[in-house]
Amino acid sequence: MDDRPVMMFRDVVKVYPLPAGDVTALDHVSFEVERGEFISVMGPSGSGKSTLLNLMGCLDTPTSGDIYISGTRTGDMSDRDLTSLRRDRIGFIFQVFNLFPLLNTLENVTFPMMLKSKQVIDPEKGRSVLRAVQLDDELFTHTPMELSGGQQQRVAIARALINDPDILLCDEPTGNLDSKTGAGIMELMAELNHNGTTIIMVTHDPNNAKYSKRTIRIADGRIVT
Amino acid sequence: MIFWEIAKRNIRLHLLRSTLAMLGIVIGVVAIASMGILGNSMVLAVSDSLRTVGDSVIVTPHVGGNPHGFGGGIAGSSSLTITEQNYLQIKRVSAPNVAIPVLQTSDRMKLGVGQDDIVAAIYGLNPDDVPDLLKLETGDYSRGNSGCLVGSKFAEDNNVKVGSRISVGTEGDKGTLRVTGIIEERGMAFDISTDSAIVVTKEWFDSAYNRTDYDKVVVKVKNLDDLPTVKTAIEKQMNKRDTIVDVMDTRKTMETIFAAFGQITTFVTAIGGISMIVAGVSILNIMMMSVTERIKEIGIMRSIGAQKKEVMWMFLYEALILGIAGSLIGGVLSLVGGYAISSMMLQTTKYLFVPSSLVNIVYGVTFGIVVCLICGIYPAWRAANLNPIDALRHE
Numbered sequence: 170m171d172d173r174p175v176m177m178f179r180d181v182v183k184v185y186p187l188p189a190g191d192v193t194a195l196d197h198v199s200f201e202v203e204r205g206e207f208i209s210v211m212g213p214s215g216s217g218k219s220t221l222l223n224l225m226g227c228l229d230t231p232t233s234g235d236i237y238i239s240g241t242r243t244g245d246m247s248d249r250d251l252t253s254l255r256r257d258r259i260g261f262i263f264q265v266f267n268l269f270p271l272l273n274t275l276e277n278v279t280f281p282m283m284l285k286s287k288q289v290i291d292p293e294k295g296r297s298v299l300r301a302v303q304l305d306d307e308l309f310t311h312t313p314m315e316l317s318g319g320q321q322q323r324v325a326i327a328r329a330l331i332n333d334p335d336i337l338l339c340d341e342p343t344g345n346l347d348s349k350t351g352a353g354i355m356e357l358m359a360e361l362n363h364n365g366t367t368i369i370m371v372t373h374d375p376n377n378a379k380y381s382k383r384t385i386r387i388a389d390g391r392i393v394t
Numbered sequence: 395m396i397f398w399e400i401a402k403r404n405i406r407l408h409l410l411r412s413t414l415a416m417l418g419i420v421i422g423v424v425a426i427a428s429m430g431i432l433g434n435s436m437v438l439a440v441s442d443s444l445r446t447v448g449d450s451v452i453v454t455p456h457v458g459g460n461p462h463g464f465g466g467g468i469a470g471s472s473s474l475t476i477t478e479q480n481y482l483q484i485k486r487v488s489a490p491n492v493a494i495p496v497l498q499t500s501d502r503m504k505l506g507v508g509q510d511d512i513v514a515a516i517y518g519l520n521p522d523d524v525p526d527l528l529k530l531e532t533g534d535y536s537r538g539n540s541g542c543l544v545g546s547k548f549a550e551d552n553n554v555k556v557g558s559r560i561s562v563g564t565e566g567d568k569g570t571l572r573v574t575g576i577i578e579e580r581g582m583a584f585d586i587s588t589d590s591a592i593v594v595t596k597e598w599f600d601s602a603y604n605r606t607d608y609d610k611v612v613v614k615v616k617n618l619d620d621l622p623t624v625k626t627a628i629e630k631q632m633n634k635r636d637t638i639v640d641v642m643d644t645r646k647t648m649e650t651i652f653a654a655f656g657q658i659t660t661f662v663t664a665i666g667g668i669s670m671i672v673a674g675v676s677i678l679n680i681m682m683m684s685v686t687e688r689i690k691e692i693g694i695m696r697s698i699g700a701q702k703k704e705v706m707w708m709f710l711y712e713a714l715i716l717g718i719a720g721s722l723i724g725g726v727l728s729l730v731g732g733y734a735i736s737s738m739m740l741q742t743t744k745y746l747f748v749p750s751s752l753v754n755i756v757y758g759v760t761f762g763i764v765v766c767l768i769c770g771i772y773p774a775w776r777a778a779n780l781n782p783i784d785a786l787r788h789e
Contacts, residue, residue: 228697228782249701256699263786267694271403276396283396284699328698 173240175335175367176202176225181234183220183390194220196390197234202336202369207362209378210371212387218371219340221387225369226259226338227251239335256284260329260337264344266321268313268328274299275309278327285332298327302357319350326357330366337361339370343377355380397704401711404684415680416720418673419766423724423758424731425666430754431732433659435745437652442581450585451613451625452642453484453632475607476639480632484639487627488613491620494523495608496586497599501568503592504561505552514548515591516562518599526614528588532556533575539598542571546579547589560592568602584644585612621645663754667761673720674765681713681773692777693785706778713770714763721762725755 183195194217202208212218223229224236227243236243238258243251255261268277279295299309302323313321322342329337342358343351351374359380362368370381378384386394405412455474476484476495485493497518502511519527524535524543531546533556544554554560554573562568577588586593600606613628615621625643632639685692692705732751736743745751 223783226697228786252696252699252701255697261697263694267690267786269400269691269694271400271407272396276399280396281698284701284704332699 172204174201174237175204175239176369177235177237178224179235179237181224181231181236183217183224183229184232194390195224195231198387198390198392199234200385200392202367204335204367205362205365206383207359207368207381208370209381209384210369210387211373211375211378211384216387217390218387220390222338222340222371225336226261227255256281257332258335260332260334262322262325262329262337262339262342264341266313266318266325266345268321268324270313273310273312274304274316274324277313277324278331281328281332295327295331298331299324301330302327317350318346319353322346322350322354323357326354326361330361335367337366337368339368339372341372341374342370343372343374351377397708398711401708401715404688404712405715408680408684411680411683412716415673415676416716416723418676419670419717419720419762420724420727422666422670422673422765423721423762424727425669426663426761427666427725427728427755427758428731428735429662429666430659430757431728431746431751432735432739433655433662434748434751434754435732435736435740437655437659438745438748438750439740439742440651440655441648449615449618449621450644451488451615451621451628452584452644453611453613453628454609454640454642456633456637456640475605475609476611477607480639481608481611483631484611484613484628487631488624491616491624492523492526492614494519494527494612494614495596496610496612497596497603497605498586498609499599499603499605501562502564504566505554505558511564512552515587516599517586517588517591517593518596518605519593520596524593527585527612528580528593529578530575531578533573535575538574539595540569540571541574541595542598543575543577543588543593544573545577545589545591548591549573549576551590562602569598571598584642584647585610618645666758670761670765673762674769677713677716677766678769678773681709681770682776684712685709685773685777688777689780689785689788692780693782693788696780696782697786702778706774709774709777710767710770713766713774717763717766717770720766721759724762725759728755728758 178198178200181195181198182193185192185194198221210218210221220229224231227238230244238254241254243254246254269280272280275292275295278299279290279292282290282294296306296309300306304320304323304327308316308320313324316324339358343354346354355377358368358370368381370377372378384394385392453476455476457474481493481495498515500513500515502513504511521535528543530543533543535543542560544560548554554576556573556575558573560571560573562571571592571594577593579589580587581589613624615624621643625641628639628641632641695705696702729746732746733743736746
């Protein structure tokens, strides 16, 4: 088993050049995420949470500093390599589920598998992951429009897990759900973490943060705790 | 292939919009292919009409720009004719090809008691030359002095059969001829147009019209590659000092005609091509709409690991499906359109199902697909190069 941190930020700075002047969104941020951790990232609006999430998800590159994913430095990677890294090592869960409306449940879940294998895939793994997130078999052929918010988020979680990523990045995963459904999703996340999945979750909700083992608080682009 | 599947489903989701865009491609393909088919059919039709005379060199007395002025004609002659001496010179330089002297006039003729007089062209030929120049539909080549051949249209229009009698001249003063054969239809011809004419022996023509000089000489060239050589040889021999004869290489003339038809076909096809360009713009438009509508979806795809080229192909597949479907439908309708246009304009569809006509459908279909693909490239490229973060934020 790889004992390197699954994610490591070293003195990361992110500056957005704007006509009115440069805006420093992240200011010399350093932290490590060990395998199996469940971390909440909290902070007020404009504190740099989204920038941090984009950098963690390799959707953006830092102005300075280094980011390592499972020991691999991302700074010099091409767009193609970063895309492959996202596909193979990172699972994304969004606030608004972001399922593909043209694909059914099973196709949505197996989509990242198809991106990875480039060939016809065995949908059985998709079915087993969907069952693992407690979705009924009868919903596998439904389109996202035919699912409730909670069901959609379970499908999104299954999609994020399908390629066995090193890290699950969650952006307000219960933000669009009622409290009961949200609690169900958080229970599921806790269970996934209990089974070894590393989770980093950006949230405003202190109730959600309770499920995590560690909280990173961020303000004005700096980690405060 | 999931991206192909997504492209198909997106087209199905926006069926009306996609159908309208496809309709543009259908119209474009039909326009291009039908025009191409019509142009080719016209060339083939003309080619069929002229093919019997594509192996000839026609020698006629020179007209215009003549140092002797109008009517100066052939050396020493005051009329626009070719003398026996000139003919023999032409025959000598053209050998071993056959040089056929032709006498030509027109006159009144009566085809039966109580029938009105008609006026028709009369050709005078040596009986020995006739088989080299004309083919018969029925009957025999006339050997006797009072026999004649008639053109197929002449026979049809005047209900003339083998054995019918024709009185030539006013009140039959030139004599009466018996029809011995009916000439096969020749269509337009550079040498002699016999469809609505009668052909008599040179001897009868001489006695009836008191003519010994010829109106033209037709040289039938056995080897088509020799046409330019024969033409040059005649010109050198006959036009040494002054231009006394005009020499026409019929194949060259046909090539010029076909080249002109080719240009006309290209022009009308290009007009059809404009409709295809318009269709292409409509494809570009709906593809841009599709990209704009799906920016967020593109952002999700990119964030979960879809490469730029995969996103690009997803949109190109969409353009390709529209192009292939529209072009194939257009190809089938082109056949119908070509059939209708050929029927209306050429009164025949026999030139439709030949490779040189059908290939226009292949061109039209290929052009349609290529136009769609080209018009899909920019929207696809734009989609692929969207910033995933901006795309994810898009509402």
